[in-house]
Amino acid sequence: MLPDDPETRLKTVRDAIAHAARLAGREPDAITLIAISKTHPIEEIEPLLVAGQRVFGENRVQEAAAKWPALRSAWPDIALHLVGQLQSNKAEEAVALFDAIHSVDRSSLVAALARAMDKQDRRPACFVQVNIGDEAQKGGCAISDLPALLEEARVANLPVAGLMAVPPAHTEAAPYFALLAKLARDHGLTGLSMGMSGDYETAVTLGATHVRVGTALFGGRA
Numbered sequence: 001m002l003p004d005d006p007e008t009r010l011k012t013v014r015d016a017i018a019h020a021a022r023l024a025g026r027e028p029d030a031i032t033l034i035a036i037s038k039t040h041p042i043e044e045i046e047p048l049l050v051a052g053q054r055v056f057g058e059n060r061v062q063e064a065a066a067k068w069p070a071l072r073s074a075w076p077d078i079a080l081h082l083v084g085q086l087q088s089n090k091a092e093e094a095v096a097l098f099d100a101i102h103s104v105d106r107s108s109l110v111a112a113l114a115r116a117m118d119k120q121d122r123r124p125a126c127f128v129q130v131n132i133g134d135e136a137q138k139g140g141c142a143i144s145d146l147p148a149l150l151e152e153a154r155v156a157n158l159p160v161a162g163l164m165a166v167p168p169a170h171t172e173a174a175p176y177f178a179l180l181a182k183l184a185r186d187h188g189l190t191g192l193s194m195g196m197s198g199d200y201e202t203a204v205t206l207g208a209t210h211v212r213v214g215t216a217l218f219g220g221r222a
Protein backbone atom coordinates (compact mmCIF):
# COMPACT_ATOMS: atom_id res chain seq x y z
CA MET A 1 0.00 0.00 0.00
CA LEU A 2 1.22 3.49 -0.84
CA PRO A 3 1.18 6.06 1.97
CA ASP A 4 -1.59 8.63 1.46
CA ASP A 5 0.44 11.79 1.45
CA PRO A 6 2.99 12.67 -1.23
CA GLU A 7 5.57 13.83 1.29
CA THR A 8 5.65 10.42 2.99
CA ARG A 9 5.83 8.65 -0.38
CA LEU A 10 8.79 10.79 -1.35
CA LYS A 11 10.54 10.12 1.94
CA THR A 12 9.90 6.37 1.61
CA VAL A 13 11.46 6.26 -1.86
CA ARG A 14 14.40 8.46 -0.89
CA ASP A 15 15.08 6.32 2.20
CA ALA A 16 14.96 3.14 0.11
CA ILE A 17 17.42 4.62 -2.40
CA ALA A 18 19.76 5.64 0.42
CA HIS A 19 19.53 2.19 2.01
CA ALA A 20 20.25 0.38 -1.28
CA ALA A 21 23.14 2.75 -1.97
CA ARG A 22 24.76 2.09 1.41
CA LEU A 23 24.36 -1.68 0.96
CA ALA A 24 26.34 -1.33 -2.24
CA GLY A 25 28.96 0.93 -0.67
CA ARG A 26 27.75 3.91 -2.65
CA GLU A 27 26.94 7.46 -1.64
CA PRO A 28 23.16 8.13 -1.71
CA ASP A 29 23.93 11.52 -3.28
CA ALA A 30 25.30 9.74 -6.34
CA ILE A 31 21.74 8.74 -7.33
CA THR A 32 19.28 11.18 -8.89
CA LEU A 33 15.62 10.41 -8.29
CA ILE A 34 13.54 11.35 -11.34
CA ALA A 35 9.86 11.61 -10.40
CA ILE A 36 7.96 10.39 -13.48
CA SER A 37 4.84 12.55 -13.60
CA LYS A 38 3.36 11.39 -16.93
CA THR A 39 -0.48 11.38 -16.95
CA HIS A 40 -0.57 13.20 -13.58
CA PRO A 41 -1.95 16.74 -13.51
CA ILE A 42 -0.22 19.80 -12.08
CA GLU A 43 -2.22 19.55 -8.85
CA GLU A 44 -0.61 16.17 -8.13
CA ILE A 45 2.87 17.41 -9.00
CA GLU A 46 2.82 20.50 -6.79
CA PRO A 47 2.83 18.61 -3.45
CA LEU A 48 6.06 16.87 -4.46
CA LEU A 49 7.61 20.22 -5.36
CA VAL A 50 6.55 21.56 -1.98
CA ALA A 51 8.15 18.49 -0.36
CA GLY A 52 11.44 19.36 -2.07
CA GLN A 53 11.54 17.18 -5.21
CA ARG A 54 12.99 19.08 -8.18
CA VAL A 55 13.79 16.48 -10.85
CA PHE A 56 10.85 15.22 -12.90
CA GLY A 57 10.32 13.13 -16.01
CA GLU A 58 7.70 12.98 -18.73
CA ASN A 59 7.32 10.60 -21.66
CA ARG A 60 5.55 12.86 -24.16
CA VAL A 61 6.73 16.20 -25.51
CA GLN A 62 3.17 17.51 -25.95
CA GLU A 63 2.11 16.68 -22.41
CA ALA A 64 5.29 18.18 -20.96
CA ALA A 65 4.79 21.38 -22.97
CA ALA A 66 1.29 21.71 -21.55
CA LYS A 67 2.25 21.16 -17.91
CA TRP A 68 5.77 22.38 -17.21
CA PRO A 69 6.23 25.98 -18.37
CA ALA A 70 3.78 27.16 -15.67
CA LEU A 71 5.43 25.03 -12.98
CA ARG A 72 8.88 26.20 -14.01
CA SER A 73 8.00 29.84 -13.59
CA ALA A 74 7.00 29.09 -9.98
CA TRP A 75 9.98 26.76 -9.30
CA PRO A 76 12.87 27.91 -11.51
CA ASP A 77 15.28 25.22 -10.29
CA ILE A 78 13.28 22.33 -11.74
CA ALA A 79 15.07 19.83 -13.99
CA LEU A 80 12.91 18.08 -16.56
CA HIS A 81 13.87 14.76 -18.19
CA LEU A 82 12.32 13.14 -21.26
CA VAL A 83 12.05 9.37 -20.80
CA GLY A 84 9.78 8.41 -23.71
CA GLN A 85 10.37 7.71 -27.37
CA LEU A 86 11.09 10.83 -29.36
CA GLN A 87 10.20 11.44 -33.00
CA SER A 88 12.83 13.34 -34.95
CA ASN A 89 10.33 16.04 -35.92
CA LYS A 90 9.86 16.83 -32.21
CA ALA A 91 13.61 17.15 -31.54
CA GLU A 92 13.56 20.96 -31.59
CA GLU A 93 10.74 21.17 -29.11
CA ALA A 94 12.38 18.54 -26.90
CA VAL A 95 15.70 20.39 -26.84
CA ALA A 96 13.92 23.60 -25.86
CA LEU A 97 11.87 21.98 -23.11
CA PHE A 98 14.00 19.30 -21.45
CA ASP A 99 17.23 19.31 -19.46
CA ALA A 100 17.96 15.66 -20.27
CA ILE A 101 16.82 13.23 -22.96
CA HIS A 102 16.90 9.50 -22.10
CA SER A 103 15.68 8.05 -25.40
CA VAL A 104 18.42 8.66 -27.96
CA ASP A 105 18.29 5.41 -29.91
CA ARG A 106 18.98 5.89 -33.62
CA SER A 107 21.10 7.80 -36.13
CA SER A 108 18.30 9.98 -37.48
CA LEU A 109 17.49 11.16 -33.96
CA VAL A 110 21.16 11.86 -33.18
CA ALA A 111 21.28 14.06 -36.28
CA ALA A 112 18.01 15.85 -35.49
CA LEU A 113 19.06 16.51 -31.88
CA ALA A 114 22.47 17.77 -32.96
CA ARG A 115 20.86 20.21 -35.41
CA ALA A 116 18.39 21.44 -32.78
CA MET A 117 21.14 21.86 -30.17
CA ASP A 118 23.38 23.81 -32.54
CA LYS A 119 20.49 26.04 -33.55
CA GLN A 120 19.36 26.76 -29.98
CA ASP A 121 22.82 26.69 -28.43
CA ARG A 122 21.34 24.54 -25.68
CA ARG A 123 22.66 21.07 -24.89
CA PRO A 124 20.48 18.81 -22.72
CA ALA A 125 22.31 15.76 -21.35
CA CYS A 126 21.68 12.70 -23.52
CA PHE A 127 21.30 9.07 -22.54
CA VAL A 128 21.54 6.48 -25.28
CA GLN A 129 18.71 4.00 -24.84
CA VAL A 130 19.59 0.34 -25.31
CA ASN A 131 17.04 -2.36 -26.13
CA ILE A 132 18.61 -4.45 -23.40
CA GLY A 133 16.22 -7.42 -23.67
CA ASP A 134 16.23 -7.46 -27.48
CA GLU A 135 12.43 -7.02 -27.61
CA ALA A 136 10.76 -6.33 -30.95
CA GLN A 137 8.26 -3.75 -29.65
CA LYS A 138 10.66 -1.77 -27.45
CA GLY A 139 12.57 1.43 -28.10
CA GLY A 140 16.33 1.49 -27.80
CA CYS A 141 19.17 0.59 -30.09
CA ALA A 142 20.29 -3.02 -30.47
CA ILE A 143 23.30 -3.89 -28.33
CA SER A 144 25.24 -4.63 -31.50
CA ASP A 145 24.51 -1.12 -32.85
CA LEU A 146 25.59 0.67 -29.67
CA PRO A 147 29.28 1.28 -30.51
CA ALA A 148 28.45 2.89 -33.87
CA LEU A 149 25.63 5.01 -32.41
CA LEU A 150 27.85 6.27 -29.58
CA GLU A 151 30.49 7.20 -32.12
CA GLU A 152 27.91 9.11 -34.19
CA ALA A 153 26.75 10.94 -31.06
CA ARG A 154 30.36 11.83 -30.22
CA VAL A 155 31.05 13.15 -33.70
CA ALA A 156 27.78 15.15 -33.61
CA ASN A 157 28.88 16.71 -30.30
CA LEU A 158 25.91 15.40 -28.30
CA PRO A 159 26.65 15.50 -24.57
CA VAL A 160 26.24 11.78 -23.86
CA ALA A 161 25.86 11.29 -20.11
CA GLY A 162 25.33 7.53 -20.17
CA LEU A 163 23.02 4.66 -21.07
CA MET A 164 19.35 4.04 -20.36
CA ALA A 165 17.24 0.89 -20.53
CA VAL A 166 13.88 -0.58 -19.62
CA PRO A 167 14.30 -4.33 -19.01
CA PRO A 168 11.64 -6.81 -20.17
CA ALA A 169 8.52 -6.86 -17.99
CA HIS A 170 7.74 -9.80 -15.70
CA THR A 171 11.29 -11.07 -15.45
CA GLU A 172 14.12 -10.58 -12.99
CA ALA A 173 15.59 -7.18 -13.92
CA ALA A 174 18.97 -7.59 -12.20
CA PRO A 175 20.79 -9.40 -15.06
CA TYR A 176 19.69 -6.66 -17.50
CA PHE A 177 20.82 -3.91 -15.13
CA ALA A 178 24.17 -5.66 -14.76
CA LEU A 179 24.50 -5.93 -18.54
CA LEU A 180 23.70 -2.23 -19.03
CA ALA A 181 26.28 -1.34 -16.37
CA LYS A 182 28.89 -3.45 -18.17
CA LEU A 183 28.10 -1.81 -21.54
CA ALA A 184 28.49 1.62 -19.95
CA ARG A 185 31.82 0.64 -18.39
CA ASP A 186 33.03 -0.79 -21.70
CA HIS A 187 32.36 2.59 -23.34
CA GLY A 188 33.73 4.72 -20.53
CA LEU A 189 30.32 6.16 -19.65
CA THR A 190 29.38 6.91 -16.04
CA GLY A 191 25.64 7.64 -16.25
CA LEU A 192 23.18 4.75 -15.85
CA SER A 193 19.45 5.50 -16.13
CA MET A 194 17.75 2.32 -14.89
CA GLY A 195 15.19 1.25 -12.32
CA MET A 196 11.46 2.03 -12.01
CA SER A 197 8.96 1.67 -9.14
CA GLY A 198 9.25 -2.12 -8.98
CA ASP A 199 12.99 -2.44 -9.17
CA TYR A 200 14.77 0.83 -8.42
CA GLU A 201 16.47 -0.52 -5.28
CA THR A 202 17.96 -3.39 -7.29
CA ALA A 203 19.06 -0.89 -9.93
CA VAL A 204 20.80 1.22 -7.28
CA THR A 205 22.73 -1.76 -5.94
CA LEU A 206 23.87 -2.43 -9.53
CA GLY A 207 25.08 1.10 -10.18
CA ALA A 208 22.11 3.23 -11.33
CA THR A 209 22.89 6.95 -11.26
CA HIS A 210 19.34 7.92 -12.31
CA VAL A 211 16.21 6.05 -11.24
CA ARG A 212 12.88 6.80 -12.92
CA VAL A 213 10.08 6.35 -10.38
CA GLY A 214 6.42 7.09 -11.15
CA THR A 215 3.90 4.84 -9.42
CA ALA A 216 5.68 4.70 -6.04
CA LEU A 217 5.50 8.51 -5.85
CA PHE A 218 2.20 9.34 -7.55
CA GLY A 219 0.13 6.17 -7.27
CA GLY A 220 -1.29 4.33 -10.27
CA ARG A 221 -1.95 5.83 -13.68
CA ALA A 222 -5.45 5.79 -15.19
Ligand SMILES: *Cc1c(COP(=O)(O)O)cnc(C)c1O
Nearest residue numbers: 036059083196197212213214215
Ligand atom coordinates in the same frame (compact mmCIF):
# COMPACT_ATOMS: atom_id res chain seq x y z
C1 LIG B 1 6.48 5.37 -16.93
C2 LIG B 1 7.93 5.16 -16.97
C3 LIG B 1 8.67 4.99 -15.78
C4 LIG B 1 8.05 4.95 -14.40
O1 LIG B 1 7.38 3.73 -14.20
P1 LIG B 1 6.76 3.33 -12.78
O2 LIG B 1 6.67 1.85 -12.83
O3 LIG B 1 5.43 4.00 -12.68
O4 LIG B 1 7.69 3.79 -11.73
C5 LIG B 1 10.05 4.84 -15.90
N1 LIG B 1 10.67 4.86 -17.10
C6 LIG B 1 10.00 5.01 -18.25
C7 LIG B 1 10.74 5.00 -19.53
C8 LIG B 1 8.62 5.16 -18.22
O5 LIG B 1 7.95 5.31 -19.38
